[in-house]
Amino acid sequence: MLDGLKRLEYRGYDSAGIATLNDGKIERRRASGKLNNLSGELEAAPLQGAIGIAHTRWATHGGPTTSNAHPHATAEVAVVHNGIIENFKPLRDSLIARGRVFTSETDTEVVAHLISEQVEAGLDPLEAVREVLPELRGAFALAILFRGRPDLLIGARLGSPLVVGIGEGETYLGSDALALASLTQRVVYLEEGDWVVCTREEVRIFDRGNQPVERAVTLSGVDGDLVSKGNHRHFMIKEIYEQPIVVAQTLRSYLRRIDETLTLPIPDFDLSGIKRVTIVACGTSFYAGMIAKYWFEQFAHVPVDLDVASEFRYRAPVIEPDGLALFISQSGETADTLAALRHAREEGQKIAVVVNVPTSSMAREADLVLPTHAGPEIGVASTKAFTCQLAVLAALAANLARAKGRMTQEDEQSVVRHLAEAPAALNAALAYEESIQTVAAEIAAARDVLYLGRGTDYPLALEGALKLKEISYIHAEGYAAGEMKHGPIALIDDKVPVIVIAPSGPLFEKTVSNMQEVQARGGKVVLISDYDGIEAAGAGCMATITMPKAHPLIAPLVYSVPIQLLAYHVAVTKGTDVDQPRNLAKSVTVE
Template sequence: MCGIIGIVGHEGVAERLLDGLKRLEYRGYDSAGIATVHNNAIERRRASGKLGNLANALETEPLFGAIGIAHTRWATHGGPTTNNAHPHATDKVAVVHNGIIENFKPLREALIARGRAFTSETDTEVVAHLISEKVEAGADPVEAVRDVLPQLRGAFALAILFRDRPDLLIGARLGSPLVVGVGEGETYIGSDALALASLTQRVIYLEEGDWVVCSREEVQVFDQANQPVERAIIQSGVDGELISKGNHRHYMIKEIYEQPIVVAQTLRSYLQRIDETLTLPIPDFDLSAIRRVTIVACGTSFYAGMIARYWFEQFARVPVDLDVASEFRYRAPVIEPGGLALFISQSGETADTLAALRHAREEGQKIAVVVNVPTSSMAREADLLLPTHAGPEIGVASTKAFTCQLAVLAALAANLARAKGRLTPEDEHAVVKHLAEAPAALNAALAYEDTIKGVAADIAMARDVLYLGRGTDYPLALEGALKLKEISYIHAEGYAAGEMKHGPIALIDENVPVIVIAPSGPLFEKTVSNMQEVQARGGKVVLISDYDGIREAGTGCLATITMPKVHPLIAPLVYSVPVQLLAYHVAVTKGTDVDQPRNLAKSVTVE
């Protein structure tokens, strides 16, 4: 969440800072601001709401200067007001910050006791005052930052500029990501490489605890012990064109339609089509020795993990524990040394998941990470890195990252089964064959968008919606409900179909649509029985199934959505499409902000 960009250069930076913030809108925010140094003064423009408000402020009162920092804020301490928007500044220092300074209250109280005056409710402002105190007492900016950083507790990524040093930017990271961009006679700081895509692809990924001193021509990195260290300059590979919506109305629908391509790209890394065998990045541990898998994730990634649990236990016969990342450490889990802890994240920076990863490492677990950003913190700390190759995902509600996660997890489950001797060569060839069919099946599912758009008009009228499914369709029901909640703001819940009669059936009436996910197969008849229980009580059912399932059970439904007939292994990938499209078109019908739904952030870097 939140976004940072900073530039130290030779010409005006305000317009480019605003462009960088636009590239960071996908992270989620509710206010924004820019600060520059010009004519021996720090000047700021800030605004609550969307970036258009900040752009209007800049048009009315332009900012000048060849150095500046900018920020999109997702409110934590204090409401989303202009006064609470970043950058926060004193006369000598301006700061932008992602994360949370957990000990800001005692720091603030001590600063007030020393006569410092605060103008915001934020935790960030204490950083500006602490550094400013040092500078006012005669410290060099580098010394001031070095002395202040150890006082801060919590998670932070910081970019700092100084009134009296218009040639200097300082950045720091602890628990929140920060990258440095290297240009020709310019240097940049950003919360991710995407923010810098239009400026440079030569980036330095700061390690945990690093802080960096940037001038126009030089970058000097220090570790947490304040020792100078070398960090490699690498090509980010992030193409600024990839964040274009193209001819689509929203990023979300563009990313839904990218799924056949990106799933194919992802599977290419895990399948050998020539001899129909599985492949995997070679871990530094023996997969066959794994006796238990612990899966940890948040949100949509958690539901991908729920589906993976079925696959791991079915194929490899390895027991699986599954935890929401924010709860994992706090329930004091009993973890046997030598197990595999599997972490799933789109960004690779989710604070709860990253903290859980480090806890699992301390407990003697081997670490596998399924992630869409191979340069992220989680990726760098993994023993087994499993990239998803989905490309940048801009829409806050995850779509293509989810289906790519499923593709990777299916391949990993089959690899573990093979290592355990539970997958014959014939079975392996069958798995490869079915996974290789997924991109075409996803493409076929997209052909039903018009039907789904028609169904959305009825769902948009509802206040409450239930989703039902069995087996791997149960997590998909949870994911469908989450998507609808996220972007249409309709209350929705997902349930295991057999659990409906243990409570939720009390909610059934003609005003509560029930979305039933039921591909034909071994669980179809039982799911249909639950569906009929809904219909018997006047409930309106939308059945998502294949031609055989619709023919057998579609009578009496409010609507039916026909999917291609697929093997159960890839059904979760294919049936993701209709639940995504349904949520999308309901949101469009209601006129909500599809790509940037209220109160949500793409990458949650606070606990």
């Protein structure tokens, strides 16, 4: 179980714990902080048993303390839980009124007490869980251990993923297939509302109506070795360097090089009738969607609405018929994005998803699945998933343009050729790491940093600022370069570095004019451009970062590399936890 938790460290967490049955009684070991603290607890007081549950917690209700760490237990049951029980407060108040004693501040502990009440009243475990699940509102993936039942685990999912692993005389539950990779490749992905009864020899699955159902056993294809850092210091830098390969892998699904034409994983999906595209995502995926908005409108002349997933449902969006709702998520399980997808489905939209996990909830609920082939991304700050998303979105935009009659065969072949150049251009960009590392040493001393860009470089400015914030904890903001004079220029002084993303091209001169406004006010500028751009505007900059010449279509992919490397080396210089930055989680399964 400890090995399984190590495989899940990439998700982000602030405490951990394990519970087993020893002679039929529940025993627990828990610790706040990293897994080595839990390992220390287990070395000091080992756990025995052949059945157990384990968890890494990302705090929602209550601080990251040992008492709030999972598993939560009574004398009868122990529970681990991903997600959030939204109605925990009235449930907790009612339980306290009935004499139940709580030992944590968490929402999860109510589940343990509710099931315990039913068991103490004489119900068997299956009946107890069946009674309690309808009382819970919110999102959950649950694994439940019962006193005196060394051959029984019960799991349930609603809004949060849960996977059943099938072994030889063994059965497993995991929050994803990666956690089970060293144990089994045979997995069952539970559907929304399913709950499962596991013994050593069999698995019984019930739907939300408590009817027995069959779910397919599939091969996960997840290799536990993929989570190794190899010769790299951190997963993040390893994943930055994997980008040329994984972008090439991704593009193979969308480009036919023989006749230089575009394709889609589902070629019979009709895009010609699409009148509007609604793009919904969170965080880095949202910035990929911002870049895609430029491409969709430029190539296909189709209007695009762009929404942060957590706001989409709550602003009562006007969704027109014959629209395509496009959802972007690395994990395919992001709670806000998944909820927005279901809302769009109810509104009659065609659903497309760009995901890195083809077995995820979003992929299973979509009409059109557009997979990236980035492989498992372990670093919390997304890098290779972002560039693979951009590759897919560029191909989709061109496919839409062709379907709408906006792209000639010659245009299509040009797009294919330029996209095919992206892996080599990414590789060339990585060659400048040493110069970027030198710049990072100066940026690391800053308290505030600004990023500027125009066109598709504006979302890159936002993404660059997000990367720096995530892993170095330096306050950073991204702006459209032309917006500086409308307020943010008041922040400029010699202590605020300004990172300007400005590849040579049609917007270069205007971006440089904005950069010079910064320099005129004593601002320290780092210019990221190609050789021509550096030659034209590099004088007077604090530093310059030279990138290979790139066609405007693939420039967002290429210029992702320097902003990722800059954030990485600033964080390394400051000594922060690059792969698992504080307060963050990789797969955000709560709203």
